[in-house]
Amino acid sequence: MGVKNNLFMIFRYVKLNLKKQAQYKTSFAMQIVMMILNNAFFLLQWIIVFNITKSIGGYGFKEIVVLFGICAGSYGVAHLFFNGAYKIGDLIYEGKLDVYLTQPKNVLLNVCSSSTSVSAIGDIIYCFIAFIIAGATWWWYLAVIPVLIIGALIYVGVVVCFQTLAFYIKRGNAIADMISSAITQFGAYPPVIFDTVSKVLLYTIIPCGFMYFIPMEYIFLGFNIWWIVGMVAFAIFVDALAFILFKIGLKKYSSGNLISGRL
Amino acid sequence: MMKWFNKYLSVFKTSFKQEKDTTLNIVFRAVSFLIMIYIFFQLWNYIYGQNGTSQIIKGYSLEQMIWYLIITELLYYTCRYGLIVKEISDEIKNGNIAYKLNKPYNYYLYQITSFMAKSCFSLIFLLPIAVIMEFGFVGIVPSFTWAQIFPCLLSVLLSTFLSWTIYSIIGLISFWIQDSTPFTWIFSKFVMLLGLFFPVEFFPNWLQPFIKYSPIYSIMSGPASLVANFSWKLFAQVAISQTVWAFVFILVGIGIYNLGKRRVTANGG
Amino acid sequence: MKIIEVKNLQKTFISKKKYKGKEKWKHLFKKKEKIIKKAVDDISFSVEEGESLAFIGPNGAGKSTTIKMLTGILYPTSGEIKVLGYNPSKERIKLSKEIGCVFGQKEQLWVHLSAMDNFLFVGSIYDIPKKELLERIEELSSVFEIKDFINQPVKSLSLGQRMKCEMVASLLHKPKLLFFDEPTIGLDPIAKETLRNLVKKMNKELGITILFTSHDVGDIEEVCKRVIIINNGKIMLDDSMKNLKYHYLNKKIVEVNLKKNIKIKEKEGIKVLKAKDTMYKIEVDMNITSMDELMGLFKADDLQDISISTTPLEDIIKTIYRGANDEMV
Numbered sequence: 001m002g003v004k005n006n007l008f009m010i011f012r013y014v015k016l017n018l019k020k021q022a023q024y025k026t027s028f029a030m031q032i033v034m035m036i037l038n039n040a041f042f043l044l045q046w047i048i049v050f051n052i053t054k055s056i057g058g059y060g061f062k063e064i065v066v067l068f069g070i071c072a073g074s075y076g077v078a079h080l081f082f083n084g085a086y087k088i089g090d091l092i093y094e095g096k097l098d099v100y101l102t103q104p105k106n107v108l109l110n111v112c113s114s115s116t117s118v119s120a121i122g123d124i125i126y127c128f129i130a131f132i133i134a135g136a137t138w139w140w141y142l143a144v145i146p147v148l149i150i151g152a153l154i155y156v157g158v159v160v161c162f163q164t165l166a167f168y169i170k171r172g173n174a175i176a177d178m179i180s181s182a183i184t185q186f187g188a189y190p191p192v193i194f195d196t197v198s199k200v201l202l203y204t205i206i207p208c209g210f211m212y213f214i215p216m217e218y219i220f221l222g223f224n225i226w227w228i229v230g231m232v233a234f235a236i237f238v239d240a241l242a243f244i245l246f247k248i249g250l251k252k253y254s255s256g257n258l259i260s261g262r263l
Numbered sequence: 264m265m266k267w268f269n270k271y272l273s274v275f276k277t278s279f280k281q282e283k284d285t286t287l288n289i290v291f292r293a294v295s296f297l298i299m300i301y302i303f304f305q306l307w308n309y310i311y312g313q314n315g316t317s318q319i320i321k322g323y324s325l326e327q328m329i330w331y332l333i334i335t336e337l338l339y340y341t342c343r344y345g346l347i348v349k350e351i352s353d354e355i356k357n358g359n360i361a362y363k364l365n366k367p368y369n370y371y372l373y374q375i376t377s378f379m380a381k382s383c384f385s386l387i388f389l390l391p392i393a394v395i396m397e398f399g400f401v402g403i404v405p406s407f408t409w410a411q412i413f414p415c416l417l418s419v420l421l422s423t424f425l426s427w428t429i430y431s432i433i434g435l436i437s438f439w440i441q442d443s444t445p446f447t448w449i450f451s452k453f454v455m456l457l458g459l460f461f462p463v464e465f466f467p468n469w470l471q472p473f474i475k476y477s478p479i480y481s482i483m484s485g486p487a488s489l490v491a492n493f494s495w496k497l498f499a500q501v502a503i504s505q506t507v508w509a510f511v512f513i514l515v516g517i518g519i520y521n522l523g524k525r526r527v528t529a530n531g532g
Numbered sequence: 533m534k535i536i537e538v539k540n541l542q543k544t545f546i547s548k549k550k551y552k553g554k555e556k557w558k559h560l561f562k563k564k565e566k567i568i569k570k571a572v573d574d575i576s577f578s579v580e581e582g583e584s585l586a587f588i589g590p591n592g593a594g595k596s597t598t599i600k601m602l603t604g605i606l607y608p609t610s611g612e613i614k615v616l617g618y619n620p621s622k623e624r625i626k627l628s629k630e631i632g633c634v635f636g637q638k639e640q641l642w643v644h645l646s647a648m649d650n651f652l653f654v655g656s657i658y659d660i661p662k663k664e665l666l667e668r669i670e671e672l673s674s675v676f677e678i679k680d681f682i683n684q685p686v687k688s689l690s691l692g693q694r695m696k697c698e699m700v701a702s703l704l705h706k707p708k709l710l711f712f713d714e715p716t717i718g719l720d721p722i723a724k725e726t727l728r729n730l731v732k733k734m735n736k737e738l739g740i741t742i743l744f745t746s747h748d749v750g751d752i753e754e755v756c757k758r759v760i761i762i763n764n765g766k767i768m769l770d771d772s773m774k775n776l777k778y779h780y781l782n783k784k785i786v787e788v789n790l791k792k793n794i795k796i797k798e799k800e801g802i803k804v805l806k807a808k809d810t811m812y813k814i815e816v817d818m819n820i821t822s823m824d825e826l827m828g829l830f831k832a833d834d835l836q837d838i839s840i841s842t843t844p845l846e847d848i849i850k851t852i853y854r855g856a857n858d859e860m861v
Contacts, residue, residue, distance in 0.1 A: 016642060
């Protein structure tokens with residue numbers, strides 16, 4: 001019942017947000033097309049790299065295409081359904097959580113799903129285009145859907161954990177933004193190139209490892225059930241942590257009126 | 264002439280002071296800059312390592328490649344080009360530009376000066392980081408001499424200036440077209456692909472002359488190659504092409520601005 | 533039945549002192565001095581079902597903070613709150629299904645979409661079954677007369693129409709209690725009047741308990757039957773509108789213009805505020821004396837013009853605030 005209602009809320013939000021933005025048809029289509037091109041552009045640099053060397057630790061052009069497809073795809077899923085997560089810090093700082101607090105829904109879920117990015121659709125479409133370019137089998141198309149969802153859930157969870165810093169410090173959201181962009185920066189490169197220090201980071205606070213590298217290595221290139229279980233477990237852990245941290249932080253929430261007091 | 268210079272100097276100073284408020288933003292940008300270099304370092308380290316160390320790819324050693332990338336990334340992080348384009352096109356779209364038309368300065372030159380100040384402020388933070396990374400992590404490239412520091416710095420500043428002259432023109436396109444973002448996007452993508460990621464030597468032979476004579480080379484590859492592989496001859500080439508392009512774009516910019524200005528008064532009634 | 537019960541409620545905000553210039557560097561590594569502000573300082577009150585209660589006070593008095601604690605937005609520092617039997621900070625979700633909130637100036641509607649789209653959205657937030665929701669929309673749209681424009685985008689509606697839609701949206705889930713936090717702030721006089729009438733309608737026709745904050749006295753005079761005046765986080769006065777008027781509105785201001793220059797003597801309860809030639813401004817305290825006494829001071833024949841008025845409520849409240857500040861000193 002609860003799960004169904006919450007899913008219903010999320011989809012209703014997405015539908016209304018898209019409906020709102022679809023009023024400006026050209027700009028709506030532009031945003032999506034531009035994002036697809038933007039992602040495609042990234043591949044051009046790899047053409048030049050693979051002119052110099054045949055492969056990078058087993059990653060050829062095809063593997064890079066798939067890896068970056070997963071990156072873009074889960075970024076897209078996260079920003080389509082949970083774009084609000086990336087704005088939590090600002091909302092906390094500006095005291096704008098009030099409306100969500102008066103509604104009978106989980107506040108975090110409500111805030112996260114309240115906003116939708118249109119260009120995210122382009123990211124998701126791009127993911128499937130990438131799979132076509134790479135000549136994926138039917139099984140890859142099937143597997144990529146849960147991979148994108150779990151990746152998005154990890155991404156959003158980590159971002160929320162850092163956004164809750166805004167309850168305590170003024171520029172908490174900037175730290176979260178930094179982590180968020182680091183995830184996209186690291187995610188697009190083959191995992192073999194990274195040294196130990198990076199690897200520790202990539203399986204903790206910048207969890208590209210769980211989001212992209214495990215699915216890449218153990219679902220698309222090979223198969224290992226334990227790594228996949230680990231990925232799901234990490235998703236559950238990080239999302240649970242996000243809910244707990246947010247709930248604790250909420251006690252510090254000071255609504256809009258303290259801000260006016262500060263000025 | 265002196266008066267004219269003083270006017271824009273004070274624009275520069277004021278913008279520079281105002282930028283102090285955003286210090287924290289720059290710190291965060293510096294972290295992102297560090298991460299990017301760190302990733303590139305590992306990528307190229309791996310590529311060079313795969314084929315046996317101390318090899319040369321297209322005339323670049325690993326050290327030179329990393330020095331090159333540090334400079335192009337530095338230039339990229341110094342110019343938040345999205346900002347100037349958005350500022351100019353917003354001002355044109357919402358009509359605020361009307362208030363600036365009657366001021367005794369040229370709006371186009373004003374914007375370039377003001378954004379140059381922002382870039383210089385960013386450089387104060389980013390340049391030391393870049394220098395530390397070059398000397399501390401990567402090591403000295405064979406061609407390095409202390410004498411190259413001043414010409415290299417000059418070339419970096421000229422590159423930033425050239426970037427602003429071009430991006431401001433893209434912003435001015437808003438006089439005619441509602442949204443100039445796609446133009447920014449296309450141009451910045453070309454800058455990235457043809458300059459940020461690779462030196463000119465990495466591209467197919469037929470493409471190289473086109474890149475070399477384009478402004479993109481003056482913005483990215485030119486100054487970066489200069490730092491990675493310094494020679495006075497190269498400096499002269501790069502500096503001349505930077506100056507020539509900057510003059511060309513300033514003339515074009517002022518021309519476009521004067522044409523666009525008329526459209527404001529037409530809409531103003 | 534008591535709908536709201538508040539006991540010894542307190543809320544303190546802690547902020548750190550800010551330093552400027554050289555001071556900033558001096559305190560960079562030192563622990564910063566804390567500034568403790570008591571926004572709500574030990575208040576207690578209760579509200580009965582069906583009441584319409586106004587919370588008034590100057591900016592920063594603590595009225596919004598109180599409302600936000602009652603609705604579960606803010607956690608109280610100490611004290612007890614029971615709203616409809618729930619503890620707002622612990623049973624927020626259950627409570628929110630039975631209350632409604634309208635915050636001034638903050639648009640709760642999606643302006644690019646139609647009112648109908650908005651109502652359907654609210655329905656999904658409050659888990660209202662579709663059939664029930666449609667019936668409720670039908671019912672409320674005839675009460676508030678919004679049927680003609682229910683399918684137009686909200687941005688194309690007039691302010692008054694928007695307000696009606698906003699009210700309908702806040703009533704879809706059948707709340708028993710409605711909170712209004714500064715709903716009239718920034719509205720023009722006509723819009724204010726519309727809003728006041730809508731709120732009155734809700735209270736009288738739909739029997740919803742109303743809690744209203746404002747610093748506009750006009751709102752309260754028209755809408756509410758009971759007033760709580762709050763200042764510096766403390767309750768200064770908790771009384772019915774009638775009593776407030778009786779105790780504080782008992783002074784009449786009489787302005788007379790006489791034919792001849794007659795000297796009017798002051799008596800107990802009669803005070804001359806201003807005298808210029810034949811014009812007098814006199815304050816009469818109706819608890820002590822009566823109009824007859826005043827009339828006895830001059831002949832009816834000498835009277836050229838007379839006007840009688842009461843002290844505006846605004847002035848009374850100012851007196852009460854000032855009294856509070858004097859105590860503080």
